[in-house]
Amino acid sequence: MSTRLKNLRAALSKNELDAMLVSTPENRRYVSGFTGSWGYLFITAKGAVLATDFRYVEQAGKQAPDFTVQRIGGSADWLVNLASELGARRIGFESGNMTVATHATYAKSFEKAGGIKRELVSTSGIVEKLRAYKDANELKLIERACDITDGAIEQVRKAIKPGMTEAQVAWDLEKAMRERGAEGLSFDIIVGAGPNGAMAHHRAGDTVIKKGEPIVIDMGCMYKGYASDLTRTLFIGKPDAKFRKVYDTVLEAQLKAEDEVRAGMTGEQADAIARKIIEAAGHGDDFGHSLGHGVGLEVHENPRVGPKSDDVLEDSMVFTIEPGIYLSGWGGVRIEDMGVLENGRARILNTASKGDVV
Numbered sequence: 001m002s003t004r005l006k007n008l009r010a011a012l013s014k015n016e017l018d019a020m021l022v023s024t025p026e027n028r029r030y031v032s033g034f035t036g037s038w039g040y041l042f043i044t045a046k047g048a049v050l051a052t053d054f055r056y057v058e059q060a061g062k063q064a065p066d067f068t069v070q071r072i073g074g075s076a077d078w079l080v081n082l083a084s085e086l087g088a089r090r091i092g093f094e095s096g097n098m099t100v101a102t103h104a105t106y107a108k109s110f111e112k113a114g115g116i117k118r119e120l121v122s123t124s125g126i127v128e129k130l131r132a133y134k135d136a137n138e139l140k141l142i143e144r145a146c147d148i149t150d151g152a153i154e155q156v157r158k159a160i161k162p163g164m165t166e167a168q169v170a171w172d173l174e175k176a177m178r179e180r181g182a183e184g185l186s187f188d189i190i191v192g193a194g195p196n197g198a199m200a201h202h203r204a205g206d207t208v209i210k211k212g213e214p215i216v217i218d219m220g221c222m223y224k225g226y227a228s229d230l231t232r233t234l235f236i237g238k239p240d241a242k243f244r245k246v247y248d249t250v251l252e253a254q255l256k257a258e259d260e261v262r263a264g265m266t267g268e269q270a271d272a273i274a275r276k277i278i279e280a281a282g283h284g285d286d287f288g289h290s291l292g293h294g295v296g297l298e299v300h301e302n303p304r305v306g307p308k309s310d311d312v313l314e315d316s317m318v319f320t321i322e323p324g325i326y327l328s329g330w331g332g333v334r335i336e337d338m339g340v341l342e343n344g345r346a347r348i349l350n351t352a353s354k355g356d357v358v
Helices: 002-014 025-032 057-063 077-085 100-113 126-131 136-157 166-179 194-198 241-260 267-280
Strands: 019-022 040-044 048-052 068-071 090-094 119-123 190-193 214-219 221-223 230-235 292-294 301-305 318-321 324-327 331-334 337-342 345-348
Touching: 002 019, 002 025, 002 040, 002 126, 019 025, 019 126, 025 040, 025 126, 040 077, 048 057, 048 077, 057 068, 077 100, 090 126, 100 119, 126 301, 136 166, 136 214, 136 221, 136 230, 136 337, 166 190, 166 214, 190 194, 190 331, 194 214, 194 324, 194 331, 214 331, 230 241, 230 331, 241 267, 241 318, 241 324, 241 331, 241 337, 241 345, 267 301, 301 318
Parallel strands: 019 090, 048 068, 090 119
Antiparallel strands: 019 040, 040 048, 190 214, 214 230, 292 301, 292 318, 318 337, 324 331, 337 345
16 A cells, blocks of 8 residues: 555645545545545645544554544544645545535635635546556456456356346356355346347346347456456357357457557557457447446446547556447347456456357
8 A cells, every 4th residue: 555655645746736635435445445435535745644434443443554544523624634734735636526515515614714725626537547557466356356257157158048037147147256256246237138238238137038149248246346347248049140240240359459459559549459340340330339448446447448548558457358239129249358468468367258159
């Protein structure tokens, strides 16, 4: 955590801030190690305070040894006092997490206190950009989450039969992941049978799986705070020519992107590797989402890997590679792996079979 504090302090200096008020749960956990559901980090060049209520004081002391733990209640005076004690005038806050009402409360408290003028400065993405680079321990946890997901899909795919519902398959997948050590899901499992597969984020429901239809399965788990994300497209019975053509196009696009993505590319350049293949096959308009996204403490985080993304991909970043084609009234095909950039190239973290026939 000391390295993360050091990096955040460097970012504060770059952004001309005296302090940072961290309230986003994932950012709070990343910087301090604290996993409680409520609290703030107040960080300056020399100070690091974790402010929380009576429920989490003991937990915070154990999980965040690099921080001074301060118990706070309903009053906003604690922030005014800390800013005064640590000499902070320009205080960055996470605009994507703080409500307008909370901001107004703190601003009013500063105004009421008088004296030296203190300013709450809106910021976005400061900690999130640091989180894009995974250290060795984070990568180990992500790899374990991927292993759990791989094992679950390999087990459940063998048992999928016509007559089962999407919801039954989703439950079998969740149960298999939890039995392998998952602490929860990273998102609601997607099982899109037949035409439902044309909806990229269709949720598993009561639709009955039929022979002769594709099934899009998108799943992931949480392991010790870190997420996985995997998609496989299966076919019940013998694939017809249309499925074979669409599936092979998506697989070619995915494998090429996995092979050719390089450190130094932008997210847009990486996306273009796969998109060109899908466009050449006549399905450019049927690939409506980005090639991928970062994965870590959240299942969707930096870097962005898609059209118009100027995020530069660098070593130690983890992200998905998931091209897809979606045809209304027929279904869809998406194939997704997670990879980490090492020595300039992608090392794929998933081992689950890409065979499509059940």
